[in-house]
Every structure is written in structure tokens, then in C-alpha cells.
Amino acid sequence: MDEPLPPLSALRAFEAAARHLSFTRAATELGMTQAAVSYQIKILEERVGAPLFLRLPRRLTLTETGERLAPGMIEAFQLIRQTFSASRQKAQTVLTISVVQSFAAKWLVDHIGEFQLNFPNIAVRFDVSQDLIDFNRSEVDVAIRSGKGDWPGLVSHLLIRADFAPMLAPSLAGEVREPADLLKLHRIGPNDPWWHLWFAAAGVGEVPGQSGPELVVDSQFLEGNLALAGRGVAMLTPAFYRRELEAGWLVQPFPLVCAGSFGYWLVYPHARRNAPQIRAFRDWIVGRAPAVPDVGPNGIVVPVTR
């Protein structure tokens, strides 16, 4: 390890020239001119302290020294080429997605199959977590996170805007005639600012506070489950609960949907924007997930400024 390495570009030229026994052909292979190869070989010969080739009239021969050097170099470069291309191919066939629970459970599970059908040679690996991971410290390729799309150094694509409307189990929906009726029910995630915003948009002035356990972690997913279980009314994103609504497991009693000020974003490091598996996933999901979700036949979307 103490010996300084010889000039590598010279070795590359030598390796090619030794295989072809021709500077001209080596140059062609390396995509450079014959003069450049000649120059590099000269450099190397000076470093080695002996000629590496015999320049015979119309052909090139390795000297003894060259003969001693060539096999090792050819092997070494072959190893480099193999290792490199193998690792690159492998790197392209695995896509690790860090994603928040709600999006994973409510959207991705229904659609990821299509991606995998379209790209059968890309293996998808999920990493479900709540925090915005640090791409420097994990082996995640892309992440799907909720927020406003203002992450420095990352490319962001809005997938679904986080609109919201109250939903509840059908067993609780009987008493609900007008928005104010919701206040009689247990509110899931009572401290969520969405309640204030939605009631304001619905014309209900007073929203009394409500005591109870606070849920902070990924509200959507857990709150949706509680609502499904009939534990109260929750403020959910319709696009995520399309299936439950259609099946009648959940009821959205009022068509009023507030436009969320944040959304779910696909993000990845700018430096890796051209990695094949990232391109494939981005192109697919951006075309697949409408940024402004279809709220259904009875949706009324009201923009809300927070």
C-alpha cells in the first residue's frame, strides 16, 4: 500500500494496447486518438524504466517487461469492469421506498402492483417510517412524505394534495343532519387544526375543545382505523378512503371537502434524479397519482388558507 500507484490513465492505455497489440486500435476502443495512446505509453515506459513495446515495422510486440506487465493489468482491468458493471446493474434493480404509513396503506398497496408489472426487473423494498429520512444515512432511494414540498436538496413531486373532510362509521351517521351535529360525537384527533378549518368552511362558528388522549403519530392511518371501528368522527383525506366510502364502511356525511395546504410528495436527492430505478418510479407514480385528487360525485372543494 505504500508504493504510489502508477498513472492510471497510462495503465488503461497500456492494457488496451497490450490486448490489441496496436496503438491505433487501442485508441479506437478507448475513444481517443492514436497520439494520446502513444503519449500515455511513453509516460508509462518512463515510469517503469524500460520499453514496453517493440515498435516493429507494421506490428507491435510486447517486450519482456511488457509481457510481464500485461497479464496482470488485463486481469485487473477486467476485474474492474466486471465489478463495476455488476454493481451498477444490481444497484439499478432494487428500489427502496421510504413511505409514511398512511400513504402506504391507503394508496400504495392498491397501485404498486401495477408498477411492478410494468417494471418486473425492479425489486421494490418498502421502509415504512414516519420521519423524513436522511438520504445520507440510509439506503433509501426515494421517499413519500407529507409536507409542503419545500425540502432543500431534494426533488419533490406533489402526488396527492391532503384534502380533508369528516368521516364516520355508518352506525354513527344516523343522527348527523348538519355539520354542527358532528360536534355531539367524539372527535378523533381533536387537536387537529383541520377541525377548525373545516367547521369554519361549513359555517359552524364555535368548535369546543375536547379532552381525551392525543394522537400525534401519522394521524390519517390510525384515525381512519378508529373511525372505521365506530369510535367517532375523523377528519380524513377522501382520496385515501375511496374504497371504504364506496363499500359503505365509512360515510362522508357532507360533500364539503377542504383543500389541504400540504400534501403527499415523492422526494429524492437531486443528485440521483437520473438513476434508472428512480426515473422509472417517478415517471410512473407522477402519472398515476393526480396531484389534485378527484373528490367524487358529491365533493365540494373549498380552498382553505391556513
Add this chain to the structure above:
Amino acid sequence: MDEPLPPLSALRAFEAAARHLSFTRAATELGMTQAAVSYQIKILEERVGAPLFLRLPRRLTLTETGERLAPGMIEAFQLIRQTFSASRQKAQTVLTISVVQSFAAKWLVDHIGEFQLNFPNIAVRFDVSQDLIDFNRSEVDVAIRSGKGDWPGLVSHLLIRADFAPMLAPSLAGEVREPADLLKLHRIGPNDPWWHLWFAAAGVGEVPGQSGPELVVDSQFLEGNLALAGRGVAMLTPAFYRRELEAGWLVQPFPLVCAGSFGYWLVYPHARRNAPQIRAFRDWIVGRAPAVPDVGPNGIVVPVTR
């Protein structure tokens, strides 16, 4: 072979960094700054399409991709280092000398042993031939040739000036009292211009031509042998026949020695002037062979212009 190689300097940086798991230490080993290593790794990561290291707080870890790349690269670079240093060491331990017969037989055999004692790890290989070899087309390191030292592209050191004087076997020397007596004997190499020059210096005007077989190849060596065999008188370089003269096998009847207009030179390509085995041989032989030879107690050297 079709895949273009990745940037080699980036690989070199990666290889060192992968061994040390530290950009800083890798930089130290490579004799550059930490910033340069960081830059190179970044380049490589873009080429590969995936991060190679995880930048954890106070330590560095290889990613899966890096882990896949590292062993091959370390092995390849080790092979390069080994092959290179081995070939260079071997190249330095063999010295091939192309030399003319006369110098080889008459001077080198008596002295080369000393060189080999002084440099026991340099293996000497001789290539005895008459023509001035083309260093581009043979694996000769240095050559010893007769001439005037005016070879373009080559470094020349005068080893021994080709002085000359007539010599003959003692059996023939009885009749010889004055230079003109030599004309009665058979002259070996009769067309050699040295005859005219020497007789002119000796004050003998007429030198009649002489018929007989012509000898052209390396005159010194063959002519000396013929003279030793008592076949006539030859024009020889005293420095080459010191031993024969001292032993009485040859006689130099007159102290008059003409200074030759050419000599024996050590030559080698300028580009290789610093190759260790060439330096060693040059330094030794230049100090060993006096360019203007000692002509002995009874030598009178007369400069001759051709």
C-alpha cells in the same frame, strides 16, 4: 470490453476510502486533500447511480452497493500495485548489453566480473553483434559500438579511443628493424586505411597495395587472432592487446601509436538515461575505461587526422 471504464481516479479514491472507511485517511494515503476524495467519491456515486457510503456522524460505512464494489476494486488495485512493482523491479535487475565482438573479447571479458561483483543484483546479458542495433526494435538496454559518437537520440560516452599500431607474432618479429621492414610481411586486413596512416606517421612513403582475401567484419578481433597465429602483421589497438603484449604472445615492434579518429562508445537512448541498471553500468564503465588509453612505457602517440 465494450463497457466504458469508470473514471479511474474516482475508483482509486474509492478503493482507498473503502479500505480506511474514512475520506480523511484515504486522502492522506493518496497524498491529496480530503476535499478531493470527497469530490471523487461523489463523481463515482453519480456514475454508479447510487451512494457508496453512508455518512454517519463520526464514521463512514459502505452501502450495499459500496459493499458490492469494494472487494473487487481492492483486489484489482492490489493486483495493479503488485504487478507494477514486480515488473519494475525485474526490469531493473536485468541489463542487456549489445556489444561488438572485439570489445567484448578484448576488454569486457576482463572487467565485467568487477561490475557484477559491485552490482550482484543486476543480471548481465550479452548480445554480441556487429550492427548498431535499433533500440526501438530490440530489448537491448545499452550498446557498445565503434564510431565517432555522433548518433542522434542516443547518449554517447567514449570508452576507449581506437589507437593503433602494427603488431605481429614474435616468430615473425626477428626480421623487423625499421618500419619499412613490415612491408615485407603479409599484412592482415590490407585495405584498412590504418596502414596508410601509420606508415605515413612513421615516415614510410610508399605503401604498395596487397592482394588477398578481404576481411571486413569486425577487424580487430579476427585480425588479432590471425596475428597471434603468426599469419602476418596486423594493425591493432594496444589497449585491447595489453595482455598479449605483456605475455609476449604478440610484439609491438615500434612504440609509435597513432591516435584513432574514432573509438568505442557506450550508447543508450536518452529517454532511458535514468534507468537504474543503465546508470549503474554507465557510471561504472565510464570510470573504468580510460577514454585515452595508456599506451604503455614505450608508446608514442601521434595524432592523425584522417
Add this chain to the structure above:
DNA sequence: ATTTGTCATAAGCCCTCTTTATGGGAGGTA
């Protein structure tokens, strides 16, 4: 004798790589 194939050399320019300088993040420590 001319053409062709191959390598060497000179001159010049550009781009890569390096260094310098600086900042940020997270442990370790008082």
C-alpha cells in the same frame, strides 16, 4: 514509385482535478 498502415512528435488548448477556505452536524467533555 506510390500508396498504405502504423507509430512518434510538436504545439496548443481545455477540462479535470486539486487545493484552499468555509460551513454544518454530531459526539465528546467540562
Add this chain to the structure above:
DNA sequence: TACCTCCCATAAAGAGGGCTTATGACAAAT
């Protein structure tokens, strides 16, 4: 908590290596 230190990232700027173009030489092939 505050500070210090270790380590990597980044920006800017400079230098030099390495490439290209152009030309020449040499010898074999035509």
C-alpha cells in the same frame, strides 16, 4: 449548556495533465 473536535460537504479558483490536431518518418504492400 456550551464548547471543542472530528469528519464530511461545498464553493471558488487555479494549475497542469492529457487530449486533439497536424505533421513526419518508416517500411511493407501494391
